[in-house]
Amino acid sequence: MSGIGSGITGEMKEMTYAFPIEGGDFIKAGHASSNIKKILNQLSLDPAIIRRIAVAMYEAEVNVVAHAYRGSMKVFISPEKIRVRVEDEGPGIPDIEKAMQEGYSTASEKVREMGFGAGMGLSNIKKNTDKLDIRSTINKGTVVEMTTFTKPKEA
Amino acid sequence: MRIEDIIQELGITVFTGGTLLQRPVRGAYVSDMLSDVMGRAKESDLWVTMQTHKNIVAVASLKDVTAVLIVNGGKPDEDTLALAESEKIVLLGTHEATFTVCGRLYQLMERDAMV
Ligand SMILES: Nc1ncnc2c1ncn2[C@@H]1O[C@H](COP(=O)(O)OP(=O)(O)OP(=O)(O)O)[C@@H](O)[C@H]1O
Ligand SMILES: [Mg+2]
Numbered sequence: 001m002s003g004i005g006s007g008i009t010g011e012m013k014e015m016t017y018a019f020p021i022e023g024g025d026f027i028k029a030g031h032a033s034s035n036i037k038k039i040l041n042q043l044s045l046d047p048a049i050i051r052r053i054a055v056a057m058y059e060a061e062v063n064v065v066a067h068a069y070r071g072s073m074k075v076f077i078s079p080e081k082i083r084v085r086v087e088d089e090g091p092g093i094p095d096i097e098k099a100m101q102e103g104y105s106t107a108s109e110k111v112r113e114m115g116f117g118a119g120m121g122l123s124n125i126k127k128n129t130d131k132l133d134i135r136s137t138i139n140k141g142t143v144v145e146m147t148t149f150t151k152p153k154e155a
Numbered sequence: 156m157r158i159e160d161i162i163q164e165l166g167i168t169v170f171t172g173g174t175l176l177q178r179p180v181r182g183a184y185v186s187d188m189l190s191d192v193m194g195r196a197k198e199s200d201l202w203v204t205m206q207t208h209k210n211i212v213a214v215a216s217l218k219d220v221t222a223v224l225i226v227n228g229g230k231p232d233e234d235t236l237a238l239a240e241s242e243k244i245v246l247l248g249t250h251e252a253t254f255t256v257c258g259r260l261y262q263l264m265e266r267d268a269m270v
Contacts, residue, residue: 030213
């Protein structure tokens with residue numbers, strides 16, 4: 001997996017936030033997303049758009065907790081879009097297309113009892129972002145990059 | 156309908172958020188799978204679940220649900236309660252099973268033409 005550039009250049013101001021994510025720590029799962037949501041709440045964004053971003057961030061964060069060893073979440077906030085990059089060290093996803101299907105999950109029974117493992121996380125991410133890019137290398141890790149535009153699209 | 160109306164009608168216990176019971180309830184969603192709630196619950200819903208661990212607070216606050224109602228006499232752990240208080244999440248409890256409490260909730264909402 002090679003790194004990618006910031007993709008955003010020449011913009012007036014972009015704020016960047018980074019949070020570590022610990023694999024296996026289900027109790028803390030959602031912590032990074034909650035913190036980012038608080039930051040977004042302070043900007044004058046449409047609450048519906050904040051909720052969409054919150055759902056996508058949470059699912060990507062929990063996937064690191066549930067399926068990988070460790071990772072990080074970076075959030076790039078600019079006036080027109082919020083870009084979230086969640087990167088992990090982990091087993092990787094062998095078949096991304098299959099993993100995207102609603103209901104597909106490799107979560108253990110124990111994890112399911114806690115309410116994770118409906119197999120809906122990736123499709124929630126898809127539904128709640130405007131751009132989604134998932135790249136994964138077996139036995140190395142996964143990068144989920146998603147973008148949500150801050151202004152509702154004109155009908 | 157407000158949270159306090161539901162509490163009164165259904166005899167519900169308040170675990171956290173006792174000062175936030177004026178919040179409006181616009182509907183309800185029932186699920187024990189967190190990403191199902193993330194995908195399908197709506198803002199200002201009452202979320203009915205048997206889950207009691209700390210992650211319900213994250214889900215509730217990220218989705219802006221009005222309150223979480225824990226069924227079957229379930230009690231949130233200490234750290235769930237602490238986080239809920241600091242995140243201003245209303246946690247409620249009932250000894251009734253999901254089917255029973257949701258039946259009563261549905262009647263209540265029907266009476267108010269909410270469903
Ligand atoms: N970061 C990741 N690393 C490795 N595998 C992953 C990762 N994210 C997802 N997967 C794989 O893709 C499957 C589907 O992911 P998805 O988020 O849709 O469902 P889930 O995590 O199993 O359950 P839910 O998100 O509903 O709690 C997972 O079960 C897992 O096999
Ligand atoms: Mg998931």
